[in-house]
Amino acid sequence: xxxxxxxxxxxxxxxxxxxxxxxxxxxxxxxxxxxxxxxxxxxxxxxxxxxxxxxxxxxxxxxxxxxxxxxxxxxxxxxxxxxxxxxxxxxxxxxxxxxxxxxxxxxxxxxxxxxxxxxxxxxxxxxxxxxxxxxxxxxxxxxxxxxxxxxxxxxxxxxxxxxxxxxxxxxxxxxxxxxxxxxxxxxxxxxxxxxxxxxxxxxxxxxxxxxxxxxxxxxxxxxxxxxxxxxxxxxxxxxxxxxxxxxxxxxxxxxxxxxxxxxxxxxxxxxxxxxxxxxxxxxxxxxxxxxxxxxxxxxxxxxxxxxxxxxxxxxxxxxxxxxxx
Amino acid sequence: xxxxxxxxxxxxxxxxxxxxxxxxxxxxxxxxxxxxxxxxxxxxxxxxxxxxxxxxxxxxxxxxxxxxxxxxxxxxxxxxxxxxxxxxxxxxxxxxxxxxxxxxxxxxxxxxxx
Numbered sequence: 001x002x003x004x005x006x007x008x009x010x011x012x013x014x015x016x017x018x019x020x021x022x023x024x025x026x027x028x029x030x031x032x033x034x035x036x037x038x039x040x041x042x043x044x045x046x047x048x049x050x051x052x053x054x055x056x057x058x059x060x061x062x063x064x065x066x067x068x069x070x071x072x073x074x075x076x077x078x079x080x081x082x083x084x085x086x087x088x089x090x091x092x093x094x095x096x097x098x099x100x101x102x103x104x105x106x107x108x109x110x111x112x113x114x115x116x117x118x119x120x121x122x123x124x125x126x127x128x129x130x131x132x133x134x135x136x137x138x139x140x141x142x143x144x145x146x147x148x149x150x151x152x153x154x155x156x157x158x159x160x161x162x163x164x165x166x167x168x169x170x171x172x173x174x175x176x177x178x179x180x181x182x183x184x185x186x187x188x189x190x191x192x193x194x195x196x197x198x199x200x201x202x203x204x205x206x207x208x209x210x211x212x213x214x215x216x217x218x219x220x221x222x223x224x225x226x227x228x229x230x231x232x233x234x235x236x237x238x239x240x241x242x243x244x245x246x247x248x249x250x251x252x253x254x255x256x257x258x259x260x261x262x263x264x265x266x267x268x269x270x271x272x273x274x275x276x277x278x279x280x281x282x283x284x285x286x287x288x289x290x291x292x293x294x295x296x297x298x299x300x301x302x303x304x305x306x307x308x309x310x311x312x313x314x315x316x317x318x319x320x321x322x323x324x325x
Numbered sequence: 326x327x328x329x330x331x332x333x334x335x336x337x338x339x340x341x342x343x344x345x346x347x348x349x350x351x352x353x354x355x356x357x358x359x360x361x362x363x364x365x366x367x368x369x370x371x372x373x374x375x376x377x378x379x380x381x382x383x384x385x386x387x388x389x390x391x392x393x394x395x396x397x398x399x400x401x402x403x404x405x406x407x408x409x410x411x412x413x414x415x416x417x418x419x420x421x422x423x424x425x426x427x428x429x430x431x432x433x434x435x436x437x438x439x
């Protein structure tokens with residue numbers, strides 16, 4: 001790295017320190033970095049060292065503030081809270097598109113995150129006030145504590161939102177079309193990060209946005225759906241009796257109960273003229289074949305409409321139950 | 326007093342919990358005041374440890390807060406530090422305890438005969 005760029009990098013890193021620290025050590029720290037780099041220390045190692053120092057500086061105690069441990073704990077709590085809020089209350093219906101409408105759908109309200117965090121935030125404020133709020137000179141400290149709590153809440157909300165949008169999202173299942181794998185009121189965790197629809201494999205359970213041709217549910221039930229991927233782009237599919245044939249071979253379906261009637265057959269497909277899934281599209285079916293509105297009704301789904309892959313059930317049959325897929 | 330803070334009673338080894346970097350800084354300052362860059366060079370020479378600049382300032386602040394070192398008037402951009410009497414005493418206590426531990430360790434190795 002050439003010298004001006006190295007200097008700029010070090011200056012940028014030094015700006016991460018608290019202002020008080022910079023007033024005190026800033027000039028010398030910049031000079032020291034320049035000297036070290038001149039002596040052959042890699043710029044990156046100097047920058048990392050200062051960055052780690054800045055993190056420590058923010059986290060450890062400063063004069064007149066003995067509650068550094070509490071501050072750390074709050075920060076950790078904020079992260080934990082952010083993750084929890086990102087995973088748990090953000091439940092959105094992943095309508096399994098049962099042919100019969102599911103009961104209790106009106107209870108579901110997506111995105112209850114903002115309501116949850118202030119509720120957890122208030123007791124903390126009260127505790128802090130109880131610690132600090134007695135004498136007059138402490139009012140400033142209390143204000144700072146309040147501000148800090150506010151920042152933590154904001155960070156937690158942002159973190160929760162980020163996790164929900166980009167990493168993981170939970171869904172609940174309002175209908176019976178994936179029974180017995182996913183029952184009504186089950187809750188699942190859907191992986192969105194490090195996921196592309198090109199990586200979807202046969203047998204994966206995926207959540208995808210409502211296909212345009214779906215006429216099964218009532219008009220207001222146009223949310224996301226969850227189904228199992230049966231055929232990949234380019235594969236052929238037909239059914240015979242209760243069995244499904246992919247590319248001419250019978251599909252082994254260990255996830256189905258021993259007797260699972262197919263219900264309606266794969267339409268417009270026979271052994272002689274199987275249906276070929278168009279490129280970029282997926283044929284999806286519900287596990288409860290006889291009572292599932294799926295690709296047999298509205299054709300294959302667009303790969304780009306797949307939101308994520310179900311990786312985990314954490315609520316099954318009305319009690320907490322971890323099951324990985 | 327700053328020294329008898331959280332670390333407890335006087336005469337106790339206050340340096341036990343401050344970390345290797347702080348002890349090395351104190352040792353380096355024991356023979357005279359130094360500023361940041363000189364400290365890093367000196368510590369590299371005397372202990373073979375390359376102190377990161379980020380670690381350095383954290384340790385200096387902590388030592389100052391404990392009253393073990395004090396800043397001298399700035400010389401241009403450089404801020405030299407000097408060990409205080411408390412700091413020298415604390416360093417002595419710490420080195421004594423290290424010596425006891427190292428003697429005990431050597432003895433045990435001898436007794437073990439490995």
